[in-house]
Amino acid sequence: MLNMTETKSIAEVEEQIVEEFELFDDWMDKYEHLIEMGKSLPFIEQKFKTDEFIVKGCQSLVWLHPDFENGILHFTADSDAIITKGMIAILLRVLNDRTPDEIINAKLEFIDKINLKEHLTPTRANGLVSMLNKIKAYAEQVKLTRSHKS
């Protein structure tokens, strides 16, 4: 509690986002916030916007680049659709700079609480479900390589 710079747990960040979204009582304000978040998403470096890092949705495209340093996974991402970008921004607020275990165990139930779950269904085909699968797969992968090394 004394250490103010300590990073918040996934649950804490989720709680914070839920509180933030509770402020909006109509969908327009909520989506405007989502769009703003999309605009503020830290851009992925242009050199990573290649086929290697693309996650193809039928409706929108997502690029996702992972970095792994000191036991922590860091992602940058982008999308061609702004609402998809907003969703990425929310998800990365929770999942970025975490250990592989934290990512693997994340349930992300808060998405349901803020009523944005519809964007995380495969029928939307916006690339977000595949992106989440990729994030989890990266986490599994680095965990595996690390346990092999030790």
Place this chain on the structure above:
Amino acid sequence: MNEVLQEKKIIDVEQIRSQFPILNRKVNGQPLVYLDNAATTQKPQAVLDAIQKYYSEINANIHRGVHTLSQEATDAYEYSRKTIADFINAKSSEIIFTRGTTESINLVASCFGKKFVNAGDEILVTEMEHHSNIVPWQLMCEERKAVLKVIPVTDSGELMLDELTKLLSSKTKLLALTHVSNTLGTVNDVKEIISLAHKNGTAILIDGAQAIAHTQVDVQELDCDFYCFSGHKMYGPTGIGILFGKEKFLNEFPPYQGGGGMIKEVSFAKTTYADSPMKFEAGTPNIEGGIVLGEAVKWMKNVGVKNIAEHEHELLHYAIAQLKTIDGVRIIGEAKNHASAVSFLVGTNHPYDTGVILDKLGIAVRTGHHCNQPLMKRFNIPGTVRASFAVYNANEEVDKLIEGVKRAKKMLS
């Protein structure tokens, strides 16, 4: 008096709407504005009743029982085939029930390929085809070692007819093209193209998925060899569709699938096949779908295909004119002859974003590539927003669409 008559709309939209229970639904707290009719249309009460009636009164397997129910079901199924045949001016023996346009095209690609296509032959399609009218031909060409060639599209979304003439050669066995484009709304001059193909000795298949609910189709007048459509896009049920084929081809085709119902006589030495259409309808078919599609056709005939077309034409042109008043809107597909659907983009906004916001407003449109990836590539766009109309749509719904597009534009800017 005359003026009053002229002003009277042929279609009483309110009366029509009252026949579609789903139109009373709310979506995201808003009254549903359903403008995704090119994907599938909603169903009138007459069709819903027919489904109920089939299962509660005559359900039985067809073409195989002497008992009364089986006879009644068979009669209803064959009566429906006749109704559909009359609707497009064909003979019953030329009407094959399929799962939909996709299966109809696959059937022709498979059977025509086996019978008539050899190594080095060519099949022609166009750049505006739905994937359903591309992939079956690719598969067949691969199998038969034939070559698939493509007729390009102009900037306004029309076929380049001079290219078509150049591409037709002595090797061209078949030309497959859409009657109406599902993305651009372009109405192709199929009659002219069919005659060009025939002069070249080329068979022709028309994908009528987007035409059948919007224009009167007469296969004899068109003189096409094959015409395909889906029940669910013409107020009928899903999982049922039609292949019209000229007798001379159907008689020469090998069977598509083997099974019950398509044989004359089976022995392990040799099996002989039934005549068309039975030859192509192996196994227990979608009996309910077949029967109810006939009811959907009757419903359309009652309203009048011409009336439907006129009403939709008005809606479409009203929508296009209104869309054009919005700064930054770009219409994709401005063919002179345009029906049923309008595709557009708003500034640099992604179609997905516009679609999500319209959905929040209760407005159902389609966004994305509409199963036309080569066409999107040709226009160098990720996709479009598409509004497509049916007889139950009202001008007020176009107004709501326009309001919605404006609101989405503001939110996304």
